Amino acid sequence: MKDDSRITKKPIMMRPLFDIDPLREELGKGALILTPNNRLASKIRQAWGLSQHSGALHWSAPEVYALEQWIHEQWLRCCDAGFIEAAAGSGLGTAMELFLWEQVVAEDRERPATVLPANFARLASNSYVNIQNYLVPDTHLQQEAPLLWRWISHFREKLSQHGLITSADKVNILQRAYSCGILRAIPTITLCGFDTLSPLHRKLLEGISNNLAFAEPKPILPQPQQVALYDQQAELTAAADWAVAHYLAAPEARIGILVPELPKLRNKIVRLLQTRLQPDYSEPGQVRTSASFNLSAGIPLAETPLIASALLLLTLNRAELSLTDFCHMLNTPFWGNLSPEPRAKVELLLRKQGRVSLRSSEFRHLVNEVEKITHSGMSQRLAQMEVLRRSSPATDGFSAWLALFQQQLTTLGWPGERTLDSEEYQQRQHWLDILEQYQSLDQLNCKVSLNEALQQLQQLAYSTVFQAETPDSSIQVLGFLEGSGLHFDHLWVMGLDNRRWPQPTSLNPLLPVGLQREFGMPRTDPGRERELAERQLANLMKAASKVILSYSQFDGDQQLQPTNLITGTTKIEPDELPRKPDQARNFVALEPVSCELAPPLDTAKETIRGGTRILKNQASCPFNAFAIHRLGAEQPREPSIGLNAGDRGSLIHECLRQLWQHLENQQQLLALSEPELASLIESTVNTALKPWQMRRADLFGKAFTRIEQQRLGGLLRQWLTVEKQRPPFSVVSLEKHENTQFCGLPLHLVIDRIDQFADGQTVIIDYKTGKATTNQWLGDRPDDLQLPLYLLCSETPASAICFALINPSEPLFTGYSGTGGLLPGVAPPSGKKNEPESWQALMDHWQQAAATLVDEFKAGYAAVSFHGDYARRYQTELEPLNRVAERQQLFADEDEV
Numbered sequence: 068m069k070d071d072s073r074i075t076k077k078p079i080m081m082r083p084l085f086d087i088d089p090l091r092e093e094l095g096k097g098a099l100i101l102t103p104n105n106r107l108a109s110k111i112r113q114a115w116g117l118s119q120h121s122g123a124l125h126w127s128a129p130e131v132y133a134l135e136q137w138i139h140e141q142w143l144r145c146c147d148a149g150f151i152e153a154a155a156g157s158g159l160g161t162a163m164e165l166f167l168w169e170q171v172v173a174e175d176r177e178r179p180a181t182v183l184p185a186n187f188a189r190l191a192s193n194s195y196v197n198i199q200n201y202l203v204p205d206t207h208l209q210q211e212a213p214l215l216w217r218w219i220s221h222f223r224e225k226l227s228q229h230g231l232i233t234s235a236d237k238v239n240i241l242q243r244a245y246s247c248g249i250l251r252a253i254p255t256i257t258l259c260g261f262d263t264l265s266p267l268h269r270k271l272l273e274g275i276s277n278n279l280a281f282a283e284p285k286p287i288l289p290q291p292q293q294v295a296l297y298d299q300q301a302e303l304t305a306a307a308d309w310a311v312a313h314y315l316a317a318p319e320a321r322i323g324i325l326v327p328e329l330p331k332l333r334n335k336i337v338r339l340l341q342t343r344l345q346p347d348y349s350e351p352g353q354v355r356t357s358a359s360f361n362l363s364a365g366i367p368l369a370e371t372p373l374i375a376s377a378l379l380l381l382t383l384n385r386a387e388l389s390l391t392d393f394c395h396m397l398n399t400p401f402w403g404n405l406s407p408e409p410r411a412k413v414e415l416l417l418r419k420q421g422r423v424s425l426r427s428s429e430f431r432h433l434v435n436e437v438e439k440i441t442h443s444g445m446s447q448r449l450a451q452m453e454v455l456r457r458s459s460p461a462t463d464g465f466s467a468w469l470a471l472f473q474q475q476l477t478t479l480g481w482p483g484e485r486t487l488d489s490e491e492y493q494q495r496q497h498w499l500d501i502l503e504q505y506q507s508l509d510q511l512n513c514k515v516s517l518n519e520a521l522q523q524l525q526q527l528a529y530s531t532v533f534q535a536e537t538p539d540s541s542i543q544v545l546g547f548l549e550g551s552g553l554h555f556d557h558l559w560v561m562g563l564d565n566r567r568w569p570q571p572t573s574l575n576p577l578l579p580v581g582l583q584r585e586f587g588m589p590r591t592d593p594g595r596e597r598e599l600a601e602r603q604l605a606n607l608m609k610a611a612s613k614v615i616l617s618y619s620q621f622d623g624d625q626q627l628q629p630t631n632l633i634t635g636t637t638k639i640e641p642d643e644l645p646r647k648p649d650q651a652r653n654f655v656a657l658e659p660v661s662c663e664l665a666p667p668l669d670t671a672k673e674t675i676r677g678g679t680r681i682l683k684n685q686a687s688c689p690f691n692a693f694a695i696h697r698l699g700a701e702q703p704r705e706p707s708i709g710l711n712a713g714d715r716g717s718l719i720h721e722c723l724r725q726l727w728q729h730l731e732n733q734q735q736l737l738a739l740s741e742p743e744l745a746s747l748i749e750s751t752v753n754t755a756l757k758p759w760q761m762r763r764a765d766l767f768g769k770a771f772t773r774i775e776q777q778r779l780g781g782l783l784r785q786w787l788t789v790e791k792q793r794p795p796f797s798v799v800s801l802e803k804h805e806n807t808q809f810c811g812l813p814l815h816l817v818i819d820r821i822d823q824f825a826d827g828q829t830v831i832i833d834y835k836t837g838k839a840t841t842n843q844w845l846g847d848r849p850d851d852l853q854l855p856l857y858l859l860c861s862e863t864p865a866s867a868i869c870f871a872l873i874n875p876s877e878p879l880f881t882g883y884s885g886t887g888g889l890l891p892g893v894a895p896p897s898g899k900k901n902e903p904e905s906w907q908a909l910m911d912h913w914q915q916a917a918a919t920l921v922d923e924f925k926a927g928y929a930a931v932s933f934h935g936d937y938a939r940r941y942q943t944e945l946e947p948l949n950r951v952a953e954r955q956q957l958f959a960d961e962d963e964v
Contacts, residue, residue, distance in 0.1 A: 081319050081541060083114035086554045089285055090257065091118070098255040100131040106363060107260045107552045108133045134268060135234065142237040145244045152240050156232035162504045162527045163231065163511065168192045171221045178214070191218055194577045199235030200265040201586040215577045229511055238271050245275045257282050260552030262603050263589070284554070289608040293616045293629065293636040294644065302619050303332065305641055306559045307339035309615065310542050312645035313557050322542045323555040325607065327562040329364040329546040336544055337362065360542035363549040365534035368501065369525060373482055373494040376401040378525055380479050381472055383449070384456050384517055389424045390706050393417055401483040409443040418703035421711060451478045459517060465508040468520035490535045501527050547603060550610070558611035564618040568630035569593070569600035604632050615644070665693050665927035670813060673697065678815050679853040685920045686848040688938035690949045693929035702944040709766060716836045719873055720819065721755040722779055723834060724801050727820065732797040736790060744787070752779045786873050789880070792891055796822045799829070807860045810921040818857050821865070828866040830889060831857050839870045841881060845901040847916065848934045854882070855913035869893050883909060
């Protein structure tokens with residue numbers, strides 16, 4: 068029966084996340100309240116509004132701002148007031164800042180060769196922010212950090228040239244504006260939620276107010292409890308179960324989970340809470356709804372599905388992309404029409420190429436080939452996009468490139484045919500916002516190439532954080548900084564092991580260690596980090612009356628200990644934590660139905676392909692044979708760098724085919740002199756490689772071709788030495804294709820080679836460049852009956868079958884024969900181990916074993932049973948169909964019961 072255990076949100080009244088009482092008097096007097104982030108400022112305004120709504124009819128908006136937002140507002144006031152210093156420059160946006168730093172690093176001719184501009188731009192930017200925020204004098208930089216000082220000097224020149232100022236420059240302008248009386252001093256400033264304050268901001272605030280105070284939360288008596296979980300996954304799971312249990316018990320409660328490194332763990336947290344609050348959220352056809360929890364960590368805009376698809380489509384402007392990129396492109400619904408059939412056909416063709424990367428032109432060609440059969444319009448869209456690219460100049464301004472990108476996306480049909488849902492709509496609005504920032508790069512008056520323009524757009528999208536707007540919820544999942552200043556009914560603080568609390572030092576590689584510690588930069592001094600950790604933890608203890616402090620005991624093989632900052636708290640066992648109660652379900656008696664038999668094979672209605680591989684798969688796992696050969700469930704081969712084992716085997720097969728087509732018999736081989744044989748081998752290898760050189764021009768350059776010539780030539784010379792040691796023979800058949808039947812099963816056979824001896828006896832030979840043994844022909848369910856089937860289906864009885872193992876370590880023949888002396892190393896069966904006692908008995912065994920497997924396949928026998936390890940090792944892609952893991956878990960559960 069359907070599981071109707073979804074937990075739905077009911078309209079409930081939740082108290083504010085901020086306790087307004089400690090600030091009530093200051094807010095009533097119109098005091099300025101500053102916070103470290105917009106989230107806390109928003110919660111304070113919300114709490115103030117709710118407290119006023121209960122009695123007053125109207126009230127003034129409180130003066131509550133995030134610090135950076137307030138600084139920007141005051142700078143705008145200076146501009147409006149006509150303050151010359153403020154009006155002399157415009158604010159430096161994120162896109163411009165990183166672009167300028169990249170230019171600075173790239174233009175430094177004295178920089179070390181290992182310093183790449185794209186990698187060092189953000190580091191240099193962060194370094195300069197710290198230098199300004201911690202008031203490091205220029206003289207110190209000149210003496211102690213000459214490389215960074217050189218970059219900073221150049222960066223300042225660019226700022227002056229383009230009339231731009233940084234956020235720290237705005238602070239300095241405000242200081243002068245207040246000292247000149249342009250802005251009036253502020254009687255009282257209250258800081259709320261700050262654990263630290265940079266010297267630059269402290270200097271500003273102390274200079275404009277005589278009463279600078281830090282808000283203290285209302286004192287409470289916390290009841291902290293310490294719990295140890297096995298590892299991080301167990302810790303996350305326990306926290307999610309705990310939060311949902313409290314939510315079910317009291318939906319109006321405020322429940323907080325504070326997670327270090329929240330952005331990195333975001334997806335795991337979302338998955339855990341979603342599966343508990345909405346168990347069917349991942350099922351096909353489910354409408355995406357707002358989560359029943361709030362999560363403070365956003366993700367880069369470039370990683371959201373809608374924007375990731377736009378950026379990926381624009382990479383078609385590049386000459387070459389990875390196979391993975393092309394496949395993602397085909398599977399995104401945000402462009403073209405939504406017909407899945409042509410997209411699937413193109414992806415299959417792409418994967419059959421077996422290459423790690425392909426040219427964009429090859430992709431367009433494959434799409435065009437598919438559209439000769441199925442008309443989806445994709446080919447025309449891609450062609451029009453390419454026409455737009457080719458009509459563009461080599462370099463241009465950012466606005467011009469943006470116009471091209473937008474035109475190309477429109478041509479491709481982005482953002483797709485279907486209506487965007489709420490979250491996707493928000494992503495698109497953020498995209499429009501960053502496009503405005505992107506256009507601002509034109510202020511720099513420079514022209515760039517298309518590739519550079521696209522790279523800047525990608526960087527801007529990655530540096531922009533997207534956080535979907537969701538309704539207020541009982542469960543709040545926050546980072547440590549976002550949780551500062553908030554108040555909860557229940558709070559869980561994770562990750563309190565000795566490795567992360569206090570935080571380890573993280574020094575800036577562009578600045579001397581002594582200078583960083585002298586000016587108190589963050590994450591540079593262990594003592595200061597401990598003081599900060601103690602202060603943060605003390606504030607968190609005041610955030611709720613009931614607090615859980617947790618840590619992981621293991622990180623992989625590394626054992627962890629709790630931080631000594633939580634020594635003295637009450638220890639509890641994981642079993643003592645509240646858990647989500649098991650919900651009652653109605654069960655009905657189910658009738659067991661055997662799934663071992665599929666419908667019998669009807670060769671008149673079904674086209675069966677696979678040749679002797681059908682018996683190989685039936686012997687290994689009957690269900691997998693049914694899935695592959697009757698349902699068509701087969702995964703395309705994985706791409707490889709260079710040639711894979713199959714490609715190398717195909718090449719040696721082709722070389723040997725051409726050689727024996729020319730030689731025809733051993734006598735001609737023996738008649739060749741060494742120079743003549745070398746010449747024949749060389750010409751054969753070159754002829755075999757020509758089609759590959761044309762088809763894989765990207766791979767077969769001069770060096771790689773020479774390596775392959777040497778490899779193939781060496782293998783052929785080595786193998787022909789073995790052929791010379793045989794009794795005289797003639798080659799009567801090469802690459803023989805034969806359509807036949809075995810016990811009513813149609814088979815297509817490809818026999819590598821058939822040799823004939825002077826007395827008329829024949830031998831069937833199959834080339835192998837890997838490992839192969841005769842053991843796979845024996846037993847009740849032989850692993851591989853390919854060669855025995857060649858023998859059984861042959862019109863002319865053969866006297867031997869064997870593998871020709873062509874590898875550099877040990878080239879030899881291995882197989883069975885009716886009489887001795889036909890081939891070196893090949894003899895009649897001896898009756899030892901699993902071998903029958905005679906050649907005839909061996910053929911009878913093969914006949915019976917093959918007939919049994921064919922009968923099983925024709926009857927539709929498709930049991931999920933494994934014989935040997937072939938299917939388990941090499942057909943793991945079929946596990947979602949055969950569901951072997953679920954069956955094993957079911958049997959394990961039954962054993963436990």
